[in-house]
Amino acid sequence: MVAGGDHDKHKGKVLIREYEAERDLAGAEEVDRSCEVGTSGGAVSLFTDLLGDPVCRVRHSPAFIMLSMMKLAETAGPEKEIVGLIRGCVKTVTCGKKTPRSAGASVPVYTKAAYILGLRVSPSHRRMGIGVKLVEKMEDWFRSQGAEYAYVATDKENEASLRLFTGRCGYSKFRTPSILVQPVFAHYQPLSRSAAVVRIPPEEAETLYRRRFSTTEFFPRDIDAVLRNRLSLGTFLALPAGSRWAGVHRFLSNPPDSWAVVSVWDSMSIFHLEVRGASLLRRGLAWTSRAVDRALPWLRIPSFPDLFRPFGGYFLYGLGGEGPAAAKLLRVLCGHAHNMALAGSCCVVATEVAAGEPLIPGIPHWRRLSCSEDLWCIKRLAEDYSDGSVGDWTHSPPASSIFVDPREV
Structure with missing residues (x-):
C-alpha cells in the first residue's frame, strides 16, 4: 500500500524510455487500440474519412528489419502505465539529383533521413506535452544515427497533429501526395x-x-x-x-x-x-x-x-x-x-x-476511399548538411514523382 503523499509526488510525471518487447508489448498495443486513425489524437493515418466514418488501425507489428527505434511514455510512481509511444526509422534516400559535367546522365543526391512511423498518446493523457517529449526524444536518437532530416506523414485535416509538428516541433509542410x-x-x-x-x-x-x-x-x-x-x-x-x-x-x-x-x-x-x-x-x-x-x-x-x-x-x-x-x-x-x-x-x-x-x-481508385492530399512534413536536424547541389532539402520544389517506401506504410 502506498501513501497518498507518494501518489501526489508522482502525479503528472511521465518518463520517456526505450521500448522493451517482452515487458511493454501489451501496454503498447493498448495505447495503439485507444487511438483511432484519422481523429484528433495525433495518429498517423493510412486511409482517412472512409465513408465519413472513423477508421481504426487494430494491429501493427513491423515484420522487417530496418534501423528503427520505438520509445514510449510511462507514468512515474509505483503503478506504471504506458500512455504514449512513437516509432521511427533512419535510412538513406534520394533528396535530389545533379548532372556532373563529365557525365551525360543525372546521378542521385543522397541524404540520411529519418521517418516518424507513428505517434500515439492515450486520450486520457493528452494536452500534457507528452507528444512533444516523445518527438524530441526520437529526434535525439535520429541525430545520434546521423540523420540530416526527419519527416512525418499526417492527415491535413488533423489539426492537433499539425499543431504539434508544425507549431511546436519546428516541422514545415513539404509534400502533398495522393493516397489512391x-x-x-x-x-x-x-x-x-x-x-x-x-x-x-x-x-x-x-x-x-x-x-x-x-x-x-x-x-x-x-x-x-x-x-x-x-x-x-x-x-x-x-x-x-x-x-x-x-x-x-x-x-x-x-x-x-x-x-x-x-x-x-x-x-x-x-x-x-x-x-x-x-x-x-x-x-x-x-x-x-x-x-x-x-x-x-x-x-x-x-x-x-x-x-x-x-x-x-x-x-x-x-x-x-x-x-x-x-x-x-x-x-x-x-x-x-x-x-x-x-x-x-x-x-x-x-x-x-x-x-x-x-x-x-x-491507377484505378475510388475517390470516396482515397485521399487526394496526404501531408508530409519535414524538419532539418543537422546544422551541417551534405546534400550537394540540392542545398536545404526542406526548401526544394516538389518533383512530379516520389518513391514511397512500403516499409513506412
Whole structure:
C-alpha cells in the first residue's frame, strides 16, 4: 500500500524510455487500440474519412528489419502505465539529383533521413506535452544515427497533429501526395490482351529501379532489401503484346516504346484496418453488392468489400513507366495486383503517389476511399548538411514523382 503523499509526488510525471518487447508489448498495443486513425489524437493515418466514418488501425507489428527505434511514455510512481509511444526509422534516400559535367546522365543526391512511423498518446493523457517529449526524444536518437532530416506523414485535416509538428516541433509542410485506394471486388479483373505481364526476379528488379528510378525523390538506397523482403510479393512489368522479356540488361539497352512497372507489398501481414460506426443501411447495401457480385461474377459489378470488420490490403510501390501507352499498361498491372489481392483475401489495393504524378490516370481508385492530399512534413536536424547541389532539402520544389517506401506504410 502506498501513501497518498507518494501518489501526489508522482502525479503528472511521465518518463520517456526505450521500448522493451517482452515487458511493454501489451501496454503498447493498448495505447495503439485507444487511438483511432484519422481523429484528433495525433495518429498517423493510412486511409482517412472512409465513408465519413472513423477508421481504426487494430494491429501493427513491423515484420522487417530496418534501423528503427520505438520509445514510449510511462507514468512515474509505483503503478506504471504506458500512455504514449512513437516509432521511427533512419535510412538513406534520394533528396535530389545533379548532372556532373563529365557525365551525360543525372546521378542521385543522397541524404540520411529519418521517418516518424507513428505517434500515439492515450486520450486520457493528452494536452500534457507528452507528444512533444516523445518527438524530441526520437529526434535525439535520429541525430545520434546521423540523420540530416526527419519527416512525418499526417492527415491535413488533423489539426492537433499539425499543431504539434508544425507549431511546436519546428516541422514545415513539404509534400502533398495522393493516397489512391481501389476496393477488391468479388470477381477477377479481365486483363487486356494488348499487354503482356512479366514477373521479374528481385535482382533484375533492383537493376531496373536503380537504373531508371534512383533519382526519384525518396528513393531508398537499400532498395535491394525492400525487394527481397518476405512481404514483397513480386515486381511486375507490363509490355506491349508480342514483346519478349530477354533479361533486364537487354530491356534497358533497347526498351519498347511503352512499358510500366509496379511492385506489390503485403500490408495485410503488418496491420489491419476497420471501419466503425457505419449505419445499418450502408452495411446492408455493401452486403447486397457483394452477394450479387459473387452470384453473377460475369456482370463485373463493382461490389463494395466488407470493411466493417478488420481487413487488410496490398500496397503498390515502385510505380513507373515510359512511353505514350505507359498509363494504359500501368492500368493492366493494377488489374493484375487486384487479382492477386482477391486471391489473398484482401479488401483493398492502395498506393501513394506524388500529386503531380503523370501516371495517375492509369491507377484505378475510388475517390470516396482515397485521399487526394496526404501531408508530409519535414524538419532539418543537422546544422551541417551534405546534400550537394540540392542545398536545404526542406526548401526544394516538389518533383512530379516520389518513391514511397512500403516499409513506412
